[in-house]
Amino acid sequence: MESNSAWIIIHRMRIPILVIIITFAISIIGLMLIPGRDANGNVYHFSFFDAFYFVSYMATTIGFGEIPYEFTYPQRLWVNFTIFLTVIGWFYGIGNIVALVQDKKLARELAVARFRNKIKKITEPFIIVLGYNNVTREIINRLNSEGIRIVVVDKDETKIEQIELENYIPEVPAISADTTKPATLKIAGIHQKNCKAVVVLFEDDIKNAKIALMCKLLNKRVDVIVKSTTKENTEHLRNIGIRHIEDPFKIISDRLYFEITAPYIWLLEMWIFGHILRIRKREFLPKSKYIICGYGRMGHALASALERAGIEYVSIDIKSSDYKKKKQSAIYGDAEDIKMLMDAGIKDASCIIAATKDDMINLTIISTAKKLNPSIYTIARENSLEDISIFKSARVDKVYILERILAKYTYNFIANPLANKFIRLIHKKDNVWAMNLVGQLSATIGQNPDHFEITLDEEHAYALWHELQNGQTITLEVLKRSRHNWQKRNKILFLLYEYEDENGRQTILLPPDTLEIKPGAKLLIACDEESRIDFEYIISNYYELYYVRTGEELTPGILGYLNFKPAKAS
Amino acid sequence: MNFQKVISGFFFILAMTTNFGFFYGDPSNIDYHSSWELFAAIVVNLIATILKLGDKTQLGSVLLATSLVADIQLIGAASVWALAVYVLGGLNLESTVVIISMSGGALLANIVSVLLFIGDTLKSKR
Numbered sequence: 239m240e241s242n243s244a245w246i247i248i249h250r251m252r253i254p255i256l257v258i259i260i261t262f263a264i265s266i267i268g269l270m271l272i273p274g275r276d277a278n279g280n281v282y283h284f285s286f287f288d289a290f291y292f293v294s295y296m297a298t299t300i301g302f303g304e305i306p307y308e309f310t311y312p313q314r315l316w317v318n319f320t321i322f323l324t325v326i327g328w329f330y331g332i333g334n335i336v337a338l339v340q341d342k343k344l345a346r347e348l349a350v351a352r353f354r355n356k357i358k359k360i361t362e363p364f365i366i367v368l369g370y371n372n373v374t375r376e377i378i379n380r381l382n383s384e385g386i387r388i389v390v391v392d393k394d395e396t397k398i399e400q401i402e403l404e405n406y407i408p409e410v411p412a413i414s415a416d417t418t419k420p421a422t423l424k425i426a427g428i429h430q431k432n433c434k435a436v437v438v439l440f441e442d443d444i445k446n447a448k449i450a451l452m453c454k455l456l457n458k459r460v461d462v463i464v465k466s467t468t469k470e471n472t473e474h475l476r477n478i479g480i481r482h483i484e485d486p487f488k489i490i491s492d493r494l495y496f497e498i499t500a501p502y503i504w505l506l507e508m509w510i511f512g513h514i515l516r517i518r519k520r521e522f523l524p525k526s527k528y529i530i531c532g533y534g535r536m537g538h539a540l541a542s543a544l545e546r547a548g549i550e551y552v553s554i555d556i557k558s559s560d561y562k563k564k565k566q567s568a569i570y571g572d573a574e575d576i577k578m579l580m581d582a583g584i585k586d587a588s589c590i591i592a593a594t595k596d597d598m599i600n601l602t603i604i605s606t607a608k609k610l611n612p613s614i615y616t617i618a619r620e621n622s623l624e625d626i627s628i629f630k631s632a633r634v635d636k637v638y639i640l641e642r643i644l645a646k647y648t649y650n651f652i653a654n655p656l657a658n659k660f661i662r663l664i665h666k667k668d669n670v671w672a673m674n675l676v677g678q679l680s681a682t683i684g685q686n687p688d689h690f691e692i693t694l695d696e697e698h699a700y701a702l703w704h705e706l707q708n709g710q711t712i713t714l715e716v717l718k719r720s721r722h723n724w725q726k727r728n729k730i731l732f733l734l735y736e737y738e739d740e741n742g743r744q745t746i747l748l749p750p751d752t753l754e755i756k757p758g759a760k761l762l763i764a765c766d767e768e769s770r771i772d773f774e775y776i777i778s779n780y781y782e783l784y785y786v787r788t789g790e791e792l793t794p795g796i797l798g799y800l801n802f803k804p805a806k807a808s
Numbered sequence: 809m810n811f812q813k814v815i816s817g818f819f820f821i822l823a824m825t826t827n828f829g830f831f832y833g834d835p836s837n838i839d840y841h842s843s844w845e846l847f848a849a850i851v852v853n854l855i856a857t858i859l860k861l862g863d864k865t866q867l868g869s870v871l872l873a874t875s876l877v878a879d880i881q882l883i884g885a886a887s888v889w890a891l892a893v894y895v896l897g898g899l900n901l902e903s904t905v906v907i908i909s910m911s912g913g914a915l916l917a918n919i920v921s922v923l924l925f926i927g928d929t930l931k932s933k934r
Binding site: 245248285286 | 843846847851854855858859861862864886890893894
């Protein structure tokens with residue numbers, strides 16, 4: 239017996255069963271000892287069978303009457319006594335069973351057992367998400383819609399109930415448990431072979447580091463995605479072998495840096511995250527003086543980006559909690575504040591960044607700044623996803639939402655590892671290179687290209703994989719051809735090619751058309767919807783692949799032997 | 809002295825001795841075997857079974873298994889008796905021998921159970 243629930247039941251039922259056995263035994267012995275009289279007045283004694291039969295139906299209050307013969311008064315006296323004895327014993331037992339059903343400990347054990355079973359039944363790779371909050375909810379929603387299996391653990395029972403109400407398909411098993419304990423991670427299936435990653439994005443850096451270390455110790459192969467906002471902590475995490483560490487402030491700092499110095503690199507990165515492949519007019523950042531309001535972790539990160547980009551800036555230290563305590567309000571913009579902004583040079587500044595921890599203060603900073611300098615460019619930090627509509631209507635030029643950025647990066651890392659690599663590689667390129675790529679993308683595919691990644695293995699590229707295994711050489715150029723006419727090209731562009739063998743991993747940014755494909759390689763592809771369908775047909779269907787390679791139809795079976803050639807498809 | 813050990817030891821050994829009391833005697837003659845003793849053996853065996861429930865150790869599960877064997881054999885013997893008397897119209901030699909040999913099987917299981925129990929007690933340092 240593996241599960242604890244069975245043990246709890248057995249343990250709790252021991253005394254009730256003992257009581258029932260003993261009361262039955264006493265009643266049966268009494269009935270057999272007391273003489274009765276049959277219809278003719280002869281003395282008789284209950285046999286064991288009669289006594290057991292009678293007591294069984296009496297104790298359960300079924301009551302078939304006095305059989306085999308009507309009882310004598312001594313017998314009735316005894317039966318009267320045993321009714322109370324056995325019925326009480328029986329009810330005590332039933333009461334215990336009812337109490338067991340409501341028992342919290344048992345319910346908990348049953349929930350754990352159910353959760354375990356669900357995870358054991360998952361055959362595809364899955365990801366453990368610790369904590370259910372705004373960030374992870376968005377990650378879960380995106381991953382779930384891609385059909386990636388997820389397991390959630392959160393301390394809070396009400397949050398787990400929320401997940402159950404969400405009706406995710408495929409199902410997302412969830413349980414409430416202490417996420418800082420190894421036992422919890424074990425229950426969530428960290429030892430399972432198909433457990434791919436653990437997502438740890440709590441607010442508290444120390445807690446994150448602790449859990450990340452624990453995950454690595456429990457299972458070396460598992461990827462841990464962990465949030466860390468300080469340098470020391472990040473270093474510490476790297477030392478224990480964690481590859482993917484997310485620092486939202488560093489991400490924002492890099493973004494701002496590229497946005498100022500190399501807007502096309504920024505554009506490519508944003509395009510990967512779903513932006514259109516065009517820089518809108520108001521997205522070009524000014525390059526003269528900046529004012530940063532709020533000089534916390536976010537303020538520092540932005541300041542370092544500006545410094546790297548060589549932009550002049552002034553910072554005003556506003557701590558949201560201190561401000562609210564001092565002024566008794568979250569509305570920025572009294573005479574003193576205005577004077578501070580004027581001193582910082584708001585009139586000739588080109589951009590103001592409101593980066594405090596309080597959304598209300600950020601909004602009022604922006605509106606005050608706009609009053610003082612109507613042409614100023616505004617950037618605001620938004621702290622909680624709930625206020626998103628307010629920021630939209632406040633006409634802030636650019637809004638940084640930490641939670642959303644974190645969610646998008648994590649999703650990308652899990653679902654689109656190649657795109658993630660692509661972003662890292664383009665960060666090393668320059669603006670001209672990126673501008674050329676953007677030009678190439680919009681020239682071949684159009685205004686709004688899509689992107690996806692695929693592994694060229696048997697499952698995803700049946701025909702191509704088999705042909706490659708048979709020793710055929712196929713270049714990337716072949717895969718660009720149109721299914722409609724093999725001499726035409728689909729609207730398709732290969733961004734990244736990755737191949738892994740014993741000699742290591744080979745990653746090629748913008749692979750050339752002449753590259754020979756290896757079976758099992760991975761591709762990041764930019765294309766439009768129609769070309770994607772074409773591409774997927776070609777790599778998985780023998781006839782389509784044969785056609786685009788040779789320009790001829792492959793005639794299967796007996797028709798091929800007869801050398802029967804059907805009319806070429808136009 | 810461990811009071812729980814006293815209680816469980818008492819019932820384990822009583823289960824064996826009552827079982828033996830019923831089994832002892834000419835196996836072809838039901839007069840040597842009291843139905844009261846069979847009843848006592850069944851009740852005490854059931855109680856011993858319940859006392860063995862809930863022990864998660866390896867030994868606990870073997871003990872429970874022996875008890876379950878004894879229960880099944882004794883209840884089987886009682887059922888054969890009731891069947892012979894009320895359905896087949898009286899005990900004959902065959903049914904008598906079956907009843908006694910079943911209780912003999914139960915006795916073996918009980919002896920194993922008591923040996924294991926004693927062995928465990930001797931091994932214990934407290």
